[in-house]
Amino acid sequence: MAHQPLAYLDAEFLESAEARPIRILAEYLEPLRRFKEQKIQDTVVFFGSARVDSRERAEVALKTLRARGERDADEQYEAELAKSRRALEWARYYEEARELARMLTEWSLTLESENHRFVVTSGGGPGIMEAANRGAREAGGKTIGLNIHLPYEQGANPYLTEGLHFEFHYFFMRKFWFAYLAKALVIFPGGFGTCDELFEILTLVQTDKLSKKIGIILYGSEYWNQVLHFKPMAEWGAIADKDLELLQRVDTPADAFERLRAHLVTHHLEPATEQEAAAPGIAKTRG
Numbered sequence: 001m002a003h004q005p006l007a008y009l010d011a012e013f014l015e016s017a018e019a020r021p022i023r024i025l026a027e028y029l030e031p032l033r034r035f036k037e038q039k040i041q042d043t044v045v046f047f048g049s050a051r052v053d054s055r056e057r058a059e060v061a062l063k064t065l066r067a068r069g070e071r072d073a074d075e076q077y078e079a080e081l082a083k084s085r086r087a088l089e090w091a092r093y094y095e096e097a098r099e100l101a102r103m104l105t106e107w108s109l110t111l112e113s114e115n116h117r118f119v120v121t122s123g124g125g126p127g128i129m130e131a132a133n134r135g136a137r138e139a140g141g142k143t144i145g146l147n148i149h150l151p152y153e154q155g156a157n158p159y160l161t162e163g164l165h166f167e168f169h170y171f172f173m174r175k176f177w178f179a180y181l182a183k184a185l186v187i188f189p190g191g192f193g194t195c196d197e198l199f200e201i202l203t204l205v206q207t208d209k210l211s212k213k214i215g216i217i218l219y220g221s222e223y224w225n226q227v228l229h230f231k232p233m234a235e236w237g238a239i240a241d242k243d244l245e246l247l248q249r250v251d252t253p254a255d256a257f258e259r260l261r262a263h264l265v266t267h268h269l270e271p272a273t274e275q276e277a278a279a280p281g282i283a284k285t286r287g
Contacts, residue, residue, distance in 0.1 A: 027173040031166050035181070038163055041115035042268065043144060043181045044104060044260065046097060047197045048128025048188030048219075051090075054098075058084070058091040093188050093220060094131040100186065100219075100253040101135030101143075104260060109141055111269070116142050118183060118264055123147060123174075124165060128188045130157035137161070146174050175200055183268045184215035184260055189223040206243055215263035217256050218247045225249075 013019055053061075062084045068077070101120045108118045120136035122129035124145025136143035137159040145160040149167050156165050168174040179201060187198050198218075204210050218224050230247070233239045250256045 024170060024173060027168055027170055028176070031177055034163055034166075038142065038161075039115045040119055040142070040144070040164075040181065041113065041117055042183045043119045043121040044184045044186065044264075045121045045178050045182045046101065046128060046132035046186045046188065047123070047190060047194050048093065048097060048131075049190035049194060050123075050125050050127035050129060051191075052094045052127040052131070052189070053087060053091055054094050054131070055088070055091040058088040062088055090189075093128060096219070096253050097128050097131035097186075097188050098135035098138075100256050101132040102139045103135075103253060103257045105136040105139035105141035105143075107257075107261060109139070118268075119144055121146065121178070121182070123193075124156045124160060126157055128190065130159060132186075133157055133159035146177055148174050179204060179210070182214060183212065184217065184263055186217045186219055186256060186260070187224075189220045189227075195228075202246060205246055206239070213263075213267040215260060215267075216247050217259060218249045219251070219256055221249050221251050 007013055014022065062081075065077075065081060065084050104118065105120055108116075111117050119142050120132050121144040122132045124133070124147035129145070133143045133145060134157070142161045142164060143159060144164045144166075145156050146166050146168065147156050148171060149169055156167075166177070168177075175197070178197065182201075185198075185201055187194060198216075201214065201216065205214055205216075218228075230239070230244055234241050234244055248259055250259060
C-alpha cells in the first residue's frame with residue numbers, strides 16, 4: 001500500500017479548491033509571525049506607478065535612444081523619443097519618493113521604542129515602490145515589500161529588508177496587510193492599481209472601519225489635479241464635505257515629511273490604549 005502523506009503535508013491537497021481557506025489563513029499567519037519576529041509595530045505605505053524609473057536610468061535610456069536616432073531617425077523614433085523624454089520628466093517622482101522615504105526613516109530611527117515604528121512599506125516591485133524601499137534602505141532602516149504573485153508581472157526590487165519580502169497570491173490578503181499596520185499613506189502618481197489602493201483605504205476611513213487615524217498624502221498636484229476631482233462628488237451629495245479633508249495634497253518631499261511627522265506625532269506617539277496595544281492596526285471588526 002502506497003504511503004499516504006499527512007494532510008497538512010500533502011501538496012496536491014493544499015493546492016486544491018477545498019484547501020483554499022487554509023491558503024488564505026496562511027497568508028495571514030505567516031506574515032504575522034515574521035512581523036512579530038522583526039518587531040514591526042506599524043508602517044507608512046507608499047503607493048505609485050511601477051512604470052516610473054530613476055533619473056539615472058531614464059537619462060541613460062534617452063542618451064542611448066538619441067545615439068540610435070542620429071543614424072536612423074523616422075516617425076517611430078520620434079514617438080519613442082517623445083516617450084523617453086516624458087519618462088525623464090516622470091523620473092522626478094521616483095527621486096522624490098526616494099528622498100521622502102529617506103527623510104521619514106531617518107526620523108523614525110530617532111524614536112525611542114523597542115519596536116520599529118513607521119516602517120516604509122511598498123508593493124515590493126519597481127518604480128515608486130522601488131524608490132520608497134531604496135530611500136528607506138539608504139537611511140539604514142528596515143523596509144517592507146508586499147508583492148503580489150502574478151504570471152506576467154515583475155519581481156521584487158532589491159532594496160527590501162531580508163525577511164520582510166512577502167509574496168501573496170490573494171489580492172485581498174495583500175490589501176489587508178497594507179491596511180493593518182499602516183498609520184499613513186503616501187500616494188504618488190500611478191494608474192489603476194494605485195487608484196484602487198487609494199479608494200480602498202478611503203472607503204475604510206469614510207465608513208469608520210478603522211480604529212486608528214490614517215493620514216493620506218496625495219503627492220503631485222500637477223498629476224492628480226488632472227486625474228482626480230472629488231469636489232463634484234460633494235456638490236452632488238455623493239460624499240460629505242468633510243470627506244474632502246481626508247486627503248492632503250503636497251508637491252515636495254519636505255512638505256510631505258512635515259505633514260507626515262505632524263500626523264504621526266499627534267495621533268500615534270501618544271501612549272497606546274489597551275485595545276491598540278493588544279491589536280495594533282485594525283482593531284474594530286464587524287460582520
